[in-house]
Amino acid sequence: MEVFIQILIGxxxxxxxYFFWLxxxxxxxxxxxxxxSLPKELFPKTKSMMINQGLYNGFLAAGLLWTFFIENxxxxxxxxxxFLCCVLIxxxxxxxxxxxxxxFIQGLPALITLLLIFYEG
Numbered sequence: 001m002e003v004f005i006q007i008l009i010g011x012x013x014x015x016x017x018y019f020f021w022l023x024x025x026x027x028x029x030x031x032x033x034x035x036x037s038l039p040k041e042l043f044p045k046t047k048s049m050m051i052n053q054g055l056y057n058g059f060l061a062a063g064l065l066w067t068f069f070i071e072n073x074x075x076x077x078x079x080x081x082x083f084l085c086c087v088l089i090x091x092x093x094x095x096x097x098x099x100x101x102x103x104f105i106q107g108l109p110a111l112i113t114l115l116l117i118f119y120e121g
Contacts, residue, residue, distance in 0.1 A: 001120050008113040009064050009080055012087060015106070016061035023054030060087055081117060084110045 022030055027050040028043045063083035070076035091107020 001116065005113060005116050005120065006068070008109060008116070009067060009084075012084070012109050012113065013061045013064035015109070016057045016064070016087070020054045020058035020061060023050040023057065025054070027051070027054075056090075060090070077117060081114065084114050084117075088114065 022034070027047050031043050031050070032038070032040045060083055063079065063086070067076045067080040067083070070079060087110040088107050091103045091105075091110060094102030094106060
């Protein structure tokens, strides 16, 4: 079970690294291809805002990746729980304010991982 939890944490960290890259570095080039429902002229206007949002996703990824380098298992679990809760809350807020899909892409994997951590403990 512990290995599966680690894989899920790695997957969630990878997702947030992808969000970081997309929002902070290629928002005006790749963003319009991914978010087709938004007008193309919106992307250059929101570039600086998305860099900031991307940075938050980078912090979430960094926190989750940090858990792989913490030798104390209990401390590693606490750090993982904190960052997974942050991801879950971001997924819930995104679902309530932007699109319900955000919960399924971002929040649900974090919720499943949290439940597995609590079940294992």
